[in-house]
Amino acid sequence: MADTQTEAVGRGRPGPAGGVGGPGSDMVVDTPTRETPPVRTHTGAFATRAARRRYLVVVVGLAVAAVAASFGLLAWANPMPVGSRGFWKIAQRRLASLVVIAVVAFSQALATVAFQTITNNRIITPSIMGFESLYRAVQTSAVYFLGVAGVVALQGVPQFLIQVAVMVALAVALYGTLLSGRHANLQVMLLIGIVIGAGLGSVATFMQRMLSPSEFDVLSARMFGNISNAEASYLPVAVPLCLAAGLGLWVRSQRLNVMALGASAATGLGLNHRRETMLGLTLVSVLIAVSTALVGPMTFFGFLVATLTYSLAGTHDHRRIFPVAVLTGFVVLAGAYFVMRYVFYAQGMVSVIIELVGGTTFLIVLLRKGRL
Numbered sequence: 157m158a159d160t161q162t163e164a165v166g167r168g169r170p171g172p173a174g175g176v177g178g179p180g181s182d183m184v185v186d187t188p189t190r191e192t193p194p195v196r197t198h199t200g201a202f203a204t205r206a207a208r209r210r211y212l213v214v215v216v217g218l219a220v221a222a223v224a225a226s227f228g229l230l231a232w233a234n235p236m237p238v239g240s241r242g243f244w245k246i247a248q249r250r251l252a253s254l255v256v257i258a259v260v261a262f263s264q265a266l267a268t269v270a271f272q273t274i275t276n277n278r279i280i281t282p283s284i285m286g287f288e289s290l291y292r293a294v295q296t297s298a299v300y301f302l303g304v305a306g307v308v309a310l311q312g313v314p315q316f317l318i319q320v321a322v323m324v325a326l327a328v329a330l331y332g333t334l335l336s337g338r339h340a341n342l343q344v345m346l347l348i349g350i351v352i353g354a355g356l357g358s359v360a361t362f363m364q365r366m367l368s369p370s371e372f373d374v375l376s377a378r379m380f381g382n383i384s385n386a387e388a389s390y391l392p393v394a395v396p397l398c399l400a401a402g403l404g405l406w407v408r409s410q411r412l413n414v415m416a417l418g419a420s421a422a423t424g425l426g427l428n429h430r431r432e433t434m435l436g437l438t439l440v441s442v443l444i445a446v447s448t449a450l451v452g453p454m455t456f457f458g459f460l461v462a463t464l465t466y467s468l469a470g471t472h473d474h475r476r477i478f479p480v481a482v483l484t485g486f487v488v489l490a491g492a493y494f495v496m497r498y499v500f501y502a503q504g505m506v507s508v509i510i511e512l513v514g515g516t517t518f519l520i521v522l523l524r525k526g527r528l
Contacts, residue, residue, distance in 0.1 A: 225494065254490075263398050264443075265485035304370070319449040386450045390449075
């Protein structure tokens with residue numbers, strides 16, 4: 157009997173004390189309640205759908221800008237009508253410079269982002285390891301010992317491969333020595349890289365003072381990042397090397413995400429931090445060596461691209477960061493090359509405008525956010 161009354165009360169029927177809604181009624185009336193929707197936590201690359209949409213907008217915008225910059229480099233100041241046979245012949249001659257820009261942007265962007273993740277520092281760049289100083293020392297030594305005629309005679313794919321091999325061998329030897337053993341220390345390796353770079357720079361400066369004015373003039377043209385320094389014959393070697401190293405970093409994107417947490421956290425999560433550091437820095441060395449040997453030193457370019465990428469991507473997932481970095485690097489470098497060649501007629505001396513615009517952009521980003 158009690159069970160029957162309880163069921164009646166639960167369904168809104170009158171209880172023993174009176175009718176529905178009447179005085180003394182003990183009934184319980186079911187009223188609809190608005191339940192709080194469950195809070196969903198996102199563990200993917202983006203915290204919200206708005207962040208994902210923003211990322212897609214950024215990628216599409218950069219892709220459109222890259223296509224526009226490419227068309228501008230191929231079509232600007234082209235005297236032939238667009239689409240004609242003569243137009244495509246002239247555009248084909250400019251295509252080599254466009255490929256060089258793509259290779260340099262790809263190499264510098266991926267290498268700088270990966271290097272800053274591995275070192276857990278967003279200020280330093282791979283140039284701190286002395287690659288650019290080594291390039292200057294090699295170029296200065298060639299002019300000093302062989303003269304201008306000897307340097308011209310040695311131009312070609314073998315000379316390009318030797319430069320890349322020397323840079324990568326020096327980096328791997330440095331990593332293998334300072335990152336192996338019981339007292340391995342990444343900070344010590346970076347400091348030694350700075351010392352080596354300073355020493356090579358001093359040697360190069362000493363030899364430059366011993367050159368004749370004509371030899372120094374030829375050498376000075378190679379001391380700045382210049383798209384015109386690249387030879388089209390280098391591309392069949394440079395492109396596969398960059399693609400292989402870039403693919404290696406892409407495959408290790410998830411490991412880089414873990415390494416960004418720090419050495420202790422990465423080791424606690426089961427990652428062999430020392431081994432991944434060695435492999436990552438070796439791939440970074442290949443990319444930077446190819447870029448430097450191809451066009452010369454570009455100190456501020458990678459730093460500028462990485463800083464802009466972190467601001468635009470809105471995520472810490474390297475599989476999303478890498479595409480934004482490559483597109484950003486291509487847009488920045490192609491735009492700088494276009495301005496220097498067709499506005500100032502400086503024949504591709506892009507390092508000058510990158511230093512100017514890059515430093516200004518960095519200060520703006522730093523002042524807006526208050527941090528890196």
